[in-house]
Amino acid sequence: MAPTELNPRTKHYEFLGPPGAFLVSIGVTFMSYALYFGCSETSGGCPPPFELIPERLTSSLSNSSFWLSLFDAEATGLYFAWYAFCVVAWALLPGDWVEGSTMRSGEKKSYKINAFSTFLLALGLTAGVIWRFGFQSFTFIYEKWVGFTTASVVMSVLQAFLVYAMSFRSGALLALGGNSGNFIYDWFIGRELNPSFGSFDIKSFNELRPGLILWVLIDISMACEQAVRRGGSITDSMWLVLIFQGWYVADGLYNEPAILTTMDITTDGFGYMLSVGDLAWVPFVYSLQARYLVFNQVELGTAWTTAIILVNLTGYFIFRGANGEKNDFRNGKNPKNLKFMTTESGSKLLISGWWGFSRHPNYLYVAAALLHVLFGLTFFLSSGDLLMATAWSLTTSFNTPLTYFYPIYFTVLLIHRQMRDEENCVKKYGADWEKYKKVVPWRILPYVY
Numbered sequence: 003m004a005p006t007e008l009n010p011r012t013k014h015y016e017f018l019g020p021p022g023a024f025l026v027s028i029g030v031t032f033m034s035y036a037l038y039f040g041c042s043e044t045s046g047g048c049p050p051p052f053e054l055i056p057e058r059l060t061s062s063l064s065n066s067s068f069w070l071s072l073f074d075a076e077a078t079g080l081y082f083a084w085y086a087f088c089v090v091a092w093a094l095l096p097g098d099w100v101e102g103s104t105m106r107s108g109e110k111k112s113y114k115i116n117a118f119s120t121f122l123l124a125l126g127l128t129a130g131v132i133w134r135f136g137f138q139s140f141t142f143i144y145e146k147w148v149g150f151t152t153a154s155v156v157m158s159v160l161q162a163f164l165v166y167a168m169s170f171r172s173g174a175l176l177a178l179g180g181n182s183g184n185f186i187y188d189w190f191i192g193r194e195l196n197p198s199f200g201s202f203d204i205k206s207f208n209e210l211r212p213g214l215i216l217w218v219l220i221d222i223s224m225a226c227e228q229a230v231r232r233g234g235s236i237t238d239s240m241w242l243v244l245i246f247q248g249w250y251v252a253d254g255l256y257n258e259p260a261i262l263t264t265m266d267i268t269t270d271g272f273g274y275m276l277s278v279g280d281l282a283w284v285p286f287v288y289s290l291q292a293r294y295l296v297f298n299q300v301e302l303g304t305a306w307t308t309a310i311i312l313v314n315l316t317g318y319f320i321f322r323g324a325n326g327e328k329n330d331f332r333n334g335k336n337p338k339n340l341k342f343m344t345t346e347s348g349s350k351l352l353i354s355g356w357w358g359f360s361r362h363p364n365y366l367y368v369a370a371a372l373l374h375v376l377f378g379l380t381f382f383l384s385s386g387d388l389l390m391a392t393a394w395s396l397t398t399s400f401n402t403p404l405t406y407f408y409p410i411y412f413t414v415l416l417i418h419r420q421m422r423d424e425e426n427c428v429k430k431y432g433a434d435w436e437k438y439k440k441v442v443p444w445r446i447l448p449y450v451y
């Protein structure tokens with residue numbers, strides 16, 4: 003196949019094209035800092051008084067000392083050392099090699115599966131440090147939060163430029179959506195599908211290791227900071243965040259091969275969109291609840307703790323059940339004898355089980371978990387992923403809307419992913435997709451959407 007046929011020029015833009023890609027790049031980076039300065043004990047509240055925000059924002063952005071304060075040499079060194087640790091662990095720890103999906107070039111990449119081993123090693127070393135030197139020894143992430151955030155953003159930018167430059171080498175397989183010829187857009191969306199150094203795949207590595215494991219280590223650091231302030235104990239709310247988010251990460255890492263069939267791996271290129279999401283957004287935004295609980299220590303009590311646990315378990319049951327059915331089926335297994343339809347191309351689409359109720363039951367499914375009452379409005383979210391995200395936020399009580407940023411953002415993200423996924427399905431299945439939609443008419447939430 004000729005290079006131009008294998009790597010056709012991208013003609014359809016997402017994110018409103020280059021202007022949108024530029025604004026999202028700036029916006030995601032800005033929000034990573036805004037969620038800290040808008041919710042921290044140094045800023046005067048979560049959020050700080052609204053009348054103070056405009057003045058503080060303009061004075062900070064026009065002050066060179068503020069910009070310099072975003073960088074911390076020690077935090078940068080520690081972050082880059084952490085990334086290097088993850089690379090070395092990938093190389094040295096044993097792991098099976100698993101083939102991914104067949105690419106349009108006809109080839110299959112092999113991926114080393116040892117993210118869970120890396121996670122256990124990191125947890126073991128962290129536990130050893132805390133056991134030997136006390137809680138105070140692991141509070142440095144809380145103390146140097148802004149510096150670590152900056153270091154992760156720098157790494158994200160550097161990687162985005164690196165993989166963009168690599169994509170021009172001979173023989174590179176480009177992402178169908180990232181070969182527009184516009185630098186800003188391709189740099190953001192990802193020009194090459196699977197940038198690699200030999201057998202080291204940059205995209206799959208970043209998806210599951212440096213940011214996701216760091217998320218748990220950040221939570222542990224927040225718990226250590228709270229323990230220092232409380233004389234050795236932590237609140238029930240902090241325990242729930244540690245357990246819920248730690249289990250979520252452990253589950254994803256343990257089921258590492260499942261990521262190989264996701265859109266991120268099979269369809270999207272690797273650019274700034276994924277690099278900043280994996281390395282900065284996930285660890286430093288998703289840990290907002292744990293950081294909030296350091297300086298707003300919430301004691302939930304038995305009844306409220308039990309209710310939140312039930313919400314999280316319900317979400318996990320849906321999340322794991324739906325994803326388990328999908329992954330088994332994609333790997334040629336059908337232990338539940340689920341019904342499916344076969345398309346003209348030979349592909350098979352599930353039409354029963356969780357996937358008979360909606361096209362994306364792992365995103366949203368059953369009503370409903372009460373999110374919270376704010377400004378006289380009652381919000382409801384229902385899902386596997388979203389029920390769990392809601393449970394994490396409920397640990398912070400209803401004192402501020404900012405700790406509910408994650409489930410609200412996640413709702414928008416999943417709807418956007420659903421739309422992108424269905425655009426690809428229309429191209430892939432053609433008329434068969436219309437037939438499938440008649441059998442499974444609901445995109446996400448039955449009888450609603």
